[in-house]
Amino acid sequence: MDFYTLKWGDKYGAEYVNRLYGSLKKHYKEPFALTCYTDNYNMIREEVNIKNIESLRKFDTDRVFTYEKLILMEKHEKGVWLDLDILIHDEIDFIDDSDFKMIWNYWHPYSRSYTWYGKGGSCHVNSSFCKFENAEWLIKFTNDNWEKIEWTYKSLDKYLFYQHHRNERLKFWDQGIVTNYNHGGFGLKGKISLFNTSHKYNNKGIVEESYELHEADPETVKLWESYEH
Amino acid sequence: MNIKHITMNYDKVLYLACNDIREDLEELNSFDIDAKAIDYDPKFKDVEYYVNKDFVFDDVDLDADLTIHMNVEKTYPVKLSGDVILRGDNEHHNGDCCPITSCEQLIEMYNLKEVYQQEITSQRKTLLNGIGHFIVYGRAA
Numbered sequence: 001m002d003f004y005t006l007k008w009g010d011k012y013g014a015e016y017v018n019r020l021y022g023s024l025k026k027h028y029k030e031p032f033a034l035t036c037y038t039d040n041y042n043m044i045r046e047e048v049n050i051k052n053i054e055s056l057r058k059f060d061t062d063r064v065f066t067y068e069k070l071i072l073m074e075k076h077e078k079g080v081w082l083d084l085d086i087l088i089h090d091e092i093d094f095i096d097d098s099d100f101k102m103i104w105n106y107w108h109p110y111s112r113s114y115t116w117y118g119k120g121g122s123c124h125v126n127s128s129f130c131k132f133e134n135a136e137w138l139i140k141f142t143n144d145n146w147e148k149i150e151w152t153y154k155s156l157d158k159y160l161f162y163q164h165h166r167n168e169r170l171k172f173w174d175q176g177i178v179t180n181y182n183h184g185g186f187g188l189k190g191k192i193s194l195f196n197t198s199h200k201y202n203n204k205g206i207v208e209e210s211y212e213l214h215e216a217d218p219e220t221v222k223l224w225e226s227y228e229h
Numbered sequence: 230m231n232i233k234h235i236t237m238n239y240d241k242v243l244y245l246a247c248n249d250i251r252e253d254l255e256e257l258n259s260f261d262i263d264a265k266a267i268d269y270d271p272k273f274k275d276v277e278y279y280v281n282k283d284f285v286f287d288d289v290d291l292d293a294d295l296t297i298h299m300n301v302e303k304t305y306p307v308k309l310s311g312d313v314i315l316r317g318d319n320e321h322h323n324g325d326c327c328p329i330t331s332c333e334q335l336i337e338m339y340n341l342k343e344v345y346q347q348e349i350t351s352q353r354k355t356l357l358n359g360i361g362h363f364i365v366y367g368r369a370a
Contacts, residue, residue: 117270148285151305152326163286166269 002079004072007038008053014043016084021048022227023088065155070142073132083128085213087224090191094177095131102130104172107183125161128194129178182210230348230364243293245284246300254278302329306338309369318362332363341367
């Protein structure tokens with residue numbers, strides 16, 4: 001399997017890439033490769049393939065956060081894209097033949113969307129661990145509608161939720177496989193835990209206690225550090 | 230500007246991004262005005278007089294004598310024809326992709342050929358705080 005991740009700017013250091021690779025080595029039992037699209041390859045372990053993230057920026061915009069993941073699908077027929085701020089802590093044995101499968105935010109009640117749908121406060125999908133395989137429908141829709149997408153959506157996840165979940169085009173990992181550390185009692189559950197906090201800064205009015213992976217409890221950080229080599 | 234009174238002068242009225250205006254739609258239709266709303270919120274699925282689609286991305290019929298867009302700040306500026314009422318604000322809600330800061334902005338965004346009325350109001354907060362609701366009534370093409 002080919003895994004892909006993105007790293008740009010200075011929010012996350014090389015250790016995030018290196019430990020992600022280490023976690024795959026421990027928990028993915030088939031042959032694999034990890035490619036990191038980045039603007040800075042310093043200190044990234046040599047087992048990781050390096051590519052220039054600019055090659056994914058065909059639309060030259062910073063408006064749709066992490067849209068670069070979509071461009072991966074034009075360059076690669078099949079793979080899994082991973083966010084750096086996830087922690088894989090159990091066997092990855094659930095990847096199937098789906099053309100596109102991503103995370104449903106089971107920790108956010110969907111009923112909330114009936115109050116906030118379309119107002120931007122409601123997003124129930126997450127692209128931090130996403131499998132793709134010849135998802136031509138998504139590539140075509142994106143290219144055909146890019147001007148509208150760029151105008152409308154601040155993030156890839158909101159685009160996927162409002163345009164593709166609404167039209168029942170998305171499939172999701174089963175409940176319990178991917179969980180959210182910050183919305184699950186600050187512990188590791190399932191097989192993969194998310195630590196994302198960017199929504200707090202990309203939206204106003206969100207006040208919650210949440211931690212990045214390097215800020216997590218000592219036991220979690222210790223596990224993460226164990227993937228360094 | 231009394232939007233409801235204005236709609237009474239038209240035969241075919243279309244509301245965009247209007248949220249819940251079921252009572253108004255029922256009333257207009259009771260006067261034989263062909264009034265409907267397009268709103269993609271799932272809560273309007275199978276609701277009378279609603280087309281539960283996204284008028285920006287989905288294939289929908291936007292033909293009307295009067296189109297009333299209630300949340301311009303939240304949507305891509307699609308091409309409209311006939312008379313229009315455009316309402317937008319600069320409240321910067323999370324889903325806003327283009328905050329509206331003036332009536333002139335609305336006129337330019339939708340390339341209005343003629344302006345009948347325009348108005349600035351405030352809601353909840355005062356204009357002194359810089360929060361305004363901008364409304365333009367005019368002709369798009």
